[in-house]
Amino acid sequence: MSEEKIKDLEAWFEARIANEEKIEPKDWMPEKYRQTHIRQMSQHAHSEIVGMLPEGNWITRAPSLRRKVALLAKVQDEAGHGLYLYSATETLGISREEMIEQLHSGKAKYSSIFNYPTISWADIGAIGWLVDGAAIINQVALCGTSFGPYARAMVRICKEESFHQRQGYEIMLTLARGSNEQKAMAQDALNRWWWPSLMMFGPRDEDSPNTAQSMKWKLKRKSNDELRQQFIDQTVPQADLIDLKIPDPDLKWNEERGHYDFGPIDWEEFWQVVKGHGPCNKERLAARKNAWANGEWVRDAALAYSEKQKSKELNKAS
Amino acid sequence: MKKDWPLWEVFVRSKNGLEHRHFGSLHAADAQMALENARDVYTRRNEGVSIWVVESKHITASNPENNPEMFEPAKDKVYRHPTFYKLPDEIKHM
Numbered sequence: 001m002s003e004e005k006i007k008d009l010e011a012w013f014e015a016r017i018a019n020e021e022k023i024e025p026k027d028w029m030p031e032k033y034r035q036t037h038i039r040q041m042s043q044h045a046h047s048e049i050v051g052m053l054p055e056g057n058w059i060t061r062a063p064s065l066r067r068k069v070a071l072l073a074k075v076q077d078e079a080g081h082g083l084y085l086y087s088a089t090e091t092l093g094i095s096r097e098e099m100i101e102q103l104h105s106g107k108a109k110y111s112s113i114f115n116y117p118t119i120s121w122a123d124i125g126a127i128g129w130l131v132d133g134a135a136i137i138n139q140v141a142l143c144g145t146s147f148g149p150y151a152r153a154m155v156r157i158c159k160e161e162s163f164h165q166r167q168g169y170e171i172m173l174t175l176a177r178g179s180n181e182q183k184a185m186a187q188d189a190l191n192r193w194w195w196p197s198l199m200m201f202g203p204r205d206e207d208s209p210n211t212a213q214s215m216k217w218k219l220k221r222k223s224n225d226e227l228r229q230q231f232i233d234q235t236v237p238q239a240d241l242i243d244l245k246i247p248d249p250d251l252k253w254n255e256e257r258g259h260y261d262f263g264p265i266d267w268e269e270f271w272q273v274v275k276g277h278g279p280c281n282k283e284r285l286a287a288r289k290n291a292w293a294n295g296e297w298v299r300d301a302a303l304a305y306s307e308k309q310k311s312k313e314l315n316k317a318s
Numbered sequence: 319m320k321k322d323w324p325l326w327e328v329f330v331r332s333k334n335g336l337e338h339r340h341f342g343s344l345h346a347a348d349a350q351m352a353l354e355n356a357r358d359v360y361t362r363r364n365e366g367v368s369i370w371v372v373e374s375k376h377i378t379a380s381n382p383e384n385n386p387e388m389f390e391p392a393k394d395k396v397y398r399h400p401t402f403y404k405l406p407d408e409i410k411h412m
């Protein structure tokens with residue numbers, strides 16, 4: 001294709017998106033659009049899958065059967081989210097196997113939040129409340145994104161997320177209204193998860209060079225800082241209600257702005273975790289690689305069985 | 319052996335009286351496993367009463383590049399729509 005022809009196609013493509021049209025897998029698309037979507041969607045899928053690990057840690061030790069079935073259902077939902085997103089990404093021409101290899105080699109990232117440990121039961125509450133809460137804000141913004149399969153996966157995911165956040169907040173509320181030890185446990189979990197949750201929205205706007213392009217393709221509707229502010233504004237009153245203290249001495253309501261002001265985020269910590277030096281990066285990746293390697297014989301056996309069944313049927317027919 | 323399980327497309331009837339609708343896709347070694355996985359992945363909250371799975375490679379899709387010759391011929395056939403026919407106002411329901 002000539003360069004001029006590609007320019008024309010690109011202009012037509014951008015106009016379609018500006019016009020609220022959806023792009024479907026077989027439509028013509030600029031290579032950069034394809035690559036950006038493969039990267040973002042596969043990383044989103046990996047986050048759902050790796051995200052099962054910190055919570056899975058507590059399934060066998062949930063304090064009651066009610067909590068256990070809820071956590072099990074929540075973690076199972078996250079597996080489902082990973083699967084919706086992997087298959088949506090495959091429509092762009094990358095195989096499942098390739099995506100998994102990219103995760104294992106470190107070429108593809110997943111959300112850094114899952115590199116923090118879950119050391120007490122209250123962490124399960126904090127994750128549902130804060131981590132799923134932050135994820136919902138990001139994901140609601142993506143329901144109207146331009147790539148059809150991604151948008152459809154997001155709509156499904158958002159429907160399922162709200163129970164995740166509610167079950168987390170309910171855990172925090174129960175602990176916060178319990179014994180002194182239980183309350184201290186809830187406060188400790190909030191102390192540890194608050195800042196990493198704020199980092200989930202990504203770097204400050206001035207350090208986020210892709211924003212303009214992402215806005216055009218509707219991969220973003222609002223900037224990182226806007227979404228972060230929205231999260232803080234919605235979460236502070238929820239903490240107040242259960243009498244837990246947000247671990248930020250600079251946090252205070254700003255009447256003029258109509259938002260909470262908050263203290264500086266430790267971006268050095270953020271980049272360290274992104275680069276692989278968080279508390280659990282090695283453990284998470286090792287768990288995924290082991291699961292893949294240990295499952296290989298199962299995958300192979302299932303395929304061999306299906307091939308055998310097929311040839312049996314052929315023999316019967318002849 | 320290194321090989322992805324085949325890809326399947328999943329169609330779900332959400333309740334009797336409605337058609338099966340495309341819900342998404344998944345990998346499975348065979349049809350039975352595709353049905354079982356589809357139940358777990360796509361109907362965890364009573365989203366369906368019936369599931370169809372078909373291996374993706376058996377689907378023939380139209381090419382969006384041919385959309386003009388595929389779909390545009392229908393566009394100018396306004397006489398296929400009831401509003402094309404002008405009737406007196408006295409005729410209320412027709």
Ligand SMILES: [Fe+2]
Pocket residue numbers: 048077078081157
């Ligand atoms: Fe999720």
Ligand SMILES: [Fe+2]
Pocket residue numbers: 078132135161164
């Ligand atoms: Fe979730």
